[in-house]
Amino acid sequence: MIVEAIEEGQRALGRLLEGSRRATGFTGAGISTECGIPDFRSPGSPWLRNRPIDFQVFVSDPLMREEAWRRKFTMDDLYKGAGPGRGHRALARLVETGRMGAIITQNIDGLHQAAGVSSDKVIELHGNGTYAKCLSCGKRHELVDVRADFERTGAAPECDCGGIVKSATISFGQAMPEDAMARAAQETNACDLFIAIGSSLVVYPAAGFPIQAKRNGARLVIVNRDETELDDFADLVLRGDIGSFLAPFQGG
Numbered sequence: 001m002i003v004e005a006i007e008e009g010q011r012a013l014g015r016l017l018e019g020s021r022r023a024t025g026f027t028g029a030g031i032s033t034e035c036g037i038p039d040f041r042s043p044g045s046p047w048l049r050n051r052p053i054d055f056q057v058f059v060s061d062p063l064m065r066e067e068a069w070r071r072k073f074t075m076d077d078l079y080k081g082a083g084p085g086r087g088h089r090a091l092a093r094l095v096e097t098g099r100m101g102a103i104i105t106q107n108i109d110g111l112h113q114a115a116g117v118s119s120d121k122v123i124e125l126h127g128n129g130t131y132a133k134c135l136s137c138g139k140r141h142e143l144v145d146v147r148a149d150f151e152r153t154g155a156a157p158e159c160d161c162g163g164i165v166k167s168a169t170i171s172f173g174q175a176m177p178e179d180a181m182a183r184a185a186q187e188t189n190a191c192d193l194f195i196a197i198g199s200s201l202v203v204y205p206a207a208g209f210p211i212q213a214k215r216n217g218a219r220l221v222i223v224n225r226d227e228t229e230l231d232d233f234a235d236l237v238l239r240g241d242i243g244s245f246l247a248p249f250q251g252g
């Protein structure tokens with residue numbers, strides 16, 4: 001069923017949540033657009049202005065590493081100060097009240113945690129862009145320090161161990177995080193309601209989770225402005241603005 005009317009959609013989602021034992025959330029860039037962070041594929045996306053730098057290129061070419069950090073800091077400046085939106089707050093409330101076991105996210109903006117969801121309930125498939133990590137020893141590096149070093153020396157940062165420091169996100173060509181993938185599969189299999197929000201559902205393997213949930217017998221809800229390839233497969237499609245559909249679920 002495809003619903004475009006906001007109140008009708010809210011009621012339909014409310015009924016599915018009422019009848020659910022355990023829901024799993026799945027989010028993409030669309031949940032953060034009302035917070036001022038553009039998504040990836042909508043027209044005019046700043047993320048597509050430059051060809052993404054592949055992981056292998058980042059590792060092998062110091063000049064491209066410097067370029068990657070320049071781009072990263074430019075984007076961070078554009079979206080600094082972005083806070084959680086209605087969608088993040090609604091999901092935080094569903095987790096807090098025990099209706100939702102966890103949130104699987106493709107996002108790297110940390111806004112689920114900023115909305116109050118504890119880190120162990122946020123499964124980040126594509127990492128987190130709010131800090132950096134050494135590719136050799138795994139040590140966490142704070143962006144403010146990385147940036148200060150970069151601006152002082154003009155060189156891409158290195159760890160004390162000599163390893164390459166990279167934003168803690170998963171780049172094109174980089175292996176998916178095994179632990180997050182395993183936990184996402186567990187949450188997908190454990191739920192009877194899977195709610196995919198703000199994703200074009202074209203990035204794999206992430207987009208495999210809604211399919212897996214449905215095949216496992218869970219109900220599938222898709223909340224998105226544009227059509228997705230999985231709409232025909234879903235039990236309920238709320239087609240329109242995420243914040244408007246999810247606003248009543250934020251609680252008091």
Ligand code: NAD
Nearest residue numbers: 028029030039040041107108109198199200225226241242
């Ligand atoms: P996408 O850009 O492919 O799709 C986003 C979808 O959200 C679109 O189909 C669009 O119609 C919908 N949308 C946007 N704003 C909406 C709104 N207010 N209400 C309803 N729908 C809305 O994003 P994706 O599927 O998440 O894949 C992009 C990849 O890029 C992800 O893997 C992610 O890691 C990364 N990314 C992350 C961020 C972030 O962390 N905020 C931002 C851009 C890109």
